[in-house]
Amino acid sequence: MTDKIRVLIADDVEETRETIARLLSFEEDIQVVGMAADGQEAVTMTRRLLPDCVLMDINMPGLDGLTATQLISVEAPQTVIIMMSVQGEQEYLRKAMLAGARDYLVKPFAGDELVNAIKRAYTLEQRRSSPAGQPKAKGRMLTIFSAKGGVGKSTLSVNLAVSLARKGRRTVLVDLDLQFGDGAVMLDINPARTISDLAAEVREFSLENILPYLEEHKSGLFLLAAPLRPEEGERVPSEAVGQILTALREGFEYVIVDTAQGFTEAALKSMDLGTELLVVSTLDLPTIKNTRLSMDIIDSLGYEWDGVRVVFNRCSPDSDLTPQMVAEKLPFPVAAWLPTDERAALRAANRGEPLVLGGKGKLAQGIGQLTELIDRGEARENAGPRPVLSGLKRLLNPVGG
Numbered sequence: 138m139t140d141k142i143r144v145l146i147a148d149d150v151e152e153t154r155e156t157i158a159r160l161l162s163f164e165e166d167i168q169v170v171g172m173a174a175d176g177q178e179a180v181t182m183t184r185r186l187l188p189d190c191v192l193m194d195i196n197m198p199g200l201d202g203l204t205a206t207q208l209i210s211v212e213a214p215q216t217v218i219i220m221m222s223v224q225g226e227q228e229y230l231r232k233a234m235l236a237g238a239r240d241y242l243v244k245p246f247a248g249d250e251l252v253n254a255i256k257r258a259y260t261l262e263q264r265r266s267s268p269a270g271q272p273k274a275k276g277r278m279l280t281i282f283s284a285k286g287g288v289g290k291s292t293l294s295v296n297l298a299v300s301l302a303r304k305g306r307r308t309v310l311v312d313l314d315l316q317f318g319d320g321a322v323m324l325d326i327n328p329a330r331t332i333s334d335l336a337a338e339v340r341e342f343s344l345e346n347i348l349p350y351l352e353e354h355k356s357g358l359f360l361l362a363a364p365l366r367p368e369e370g371e372r373v374p375s376e377a378v379g380q381i382l383t384a385l386r387e388g389f390e391y392v393i394v395d396t397a398q399g400f401t402e403a404a405l406k407s408m409d410l411g412t413e414l415l416v417v418s419t420l421d422l423p424t425i426k427n428t429r430l431s432m433d434i435i436d437s438l439g440y441e442w443d444g445v446r447v448v449f450n451r452c453s454p455d456s457d458l459t460p461q462m463v464a465e466k467l468p469f470p471v472a473a474w475l476p477t478d479e480r481a482a483l484r485a486a487n488r489g490e491p492l493v494l495g496g497k498g499k500l501a502q503g504i505g506q507l508t509e510l511i512d513r514g515e516a517r518e519n520a521g522p523r524p525v526l527s528g529l530k531r532l533l534n535p536v537g538g
């Protein structure tokens with residue numbers, strides 16, 4: 138983030154919004170990042186822009202300032218809210234403070250009054266959220282990996298991400314299947330911008346610069362879509378991927394990363410920087426063999442046991458391999474055995490409606506339980522970057538390196 142205090146103005150009167158914006162335009166360390174005309178817009182824009190401060194009019198048509206304040210202080214607790222009211226609305230101010238506002242201004246107010254209130258509230262919030270030099274808490278980042286293609290990585294990533302978002306967790310899905318990513322299709326989103334646009338257009342991958350490139354799903358989930366064409370994927374360097382993922386962890390509780398099959402550079406980058414790994418497999422011998430092989434590699438790269446979970450998807454009672462036979466032979470614990478449900482999976486894919494949104498079937502239930510399991514688990518303390526990429530190169534090329 139830049140050093141400027143990023144402010145959103147919410148007021149139904151255009152003239153008031155303009156006046157406030159003009160007053161703030163003289164301040165070097167304050168930047169107006171958006172203007173909202175009602176409470177609903179204020180909530181939506183806050184989710185997208187993550188301002189440091191919202192100037193919120195109490196009385197607005199539709200969703201009023203009080204309700205908007207309540208919603209924002211739950212969804213974006215790091216954003217401070219300053220209420221604005223006219224004389225005579227003071228009785229609401231108590232309610233506003235209870236709803237989560239940090240301060241209030243009575244209209245009409247002078248420029249320095251406004252600026253001081255913003256700076257004071259912002260500084261207090263900074264102190265509160267990162268006491269004495271402690272770095273801000275970062276979100277959890279889960280990489281969804283598989284040795285073989287078509288085992289259900291994207292199905293799992295999308296549904297897990299949607300489930301977390303619906304639980305009110307601030308979640309972003311990053312589609313790192315840079316050639317054939319289908320996160321957007323599965324969510325019925327026609328992305329205006331993708332990760333290749335981001336990589337091409339932005340020089341500094343700060344959270345603030347990345348946010349405009351995210352698409353928003355009706356579940357509340359954000360998506361950084363894969364390139365629209367395979368050749369565009371080539372233009373996303375893995376350094377950029379690393380910087381983007383690192384920045385996203387600052388603004389989201391969960392970063393869910395879908396990957397292309399195997400140890401691609403992007404997948405390795407994500408494992409390197411992430412906190413957890415979900416290895417997806419199916420219950421057939423060739424896939425299990427490759428899952429096992431990749432787990433050996435992952436194991437030798439120093440991943441801790443509790444950071445890696447295995448998910449078996451498309452499990453069928455017809456398989457002659459039982460979960461018990463398989464689980465015993467794996468170096469990492471199995472977090473879920475998800476059943477086959479051709480109909481539900483097909484319908485979900487064709488409608489762009491993730492299973493967990495409508496389905497009460499076993500597959501949706503299984504993913505729901507997996508979400509709970511993951512969400513209950515403590516965030517793993519990320520003990521700094523692991524040398525996955527270099528380690529893998531060493532393994533694949535042991536002589537000389």
Ligand SMILES: Nc1ncnc2c1ncn2[C@@H]1O[C@H](COP(=O)(O)OP(=O)(O)OP(=O)(O)O)[C@@H](O)[C@H]1O
Pocket residue numbers: 283285286287288289290291292293314396397398450451452475476477478479480482483486500
């Ligand atoms: N549990 C399931 N039961 C039935 N069908 C499933 C199940 N999970 C996924 N599928 C279907 O399997 C196909 C592949 O799933 P998906 O695209 O999620 O796999 P993937 O691992 O992301 O593939 P790729 O390696 O190509 O990215 C899709 O048609 C999906 O609808």
Ligand SMILES: [Mg+2]
Pocket residue numbers: 290291292314318319396397
């Ligand atoms: Mg996929």
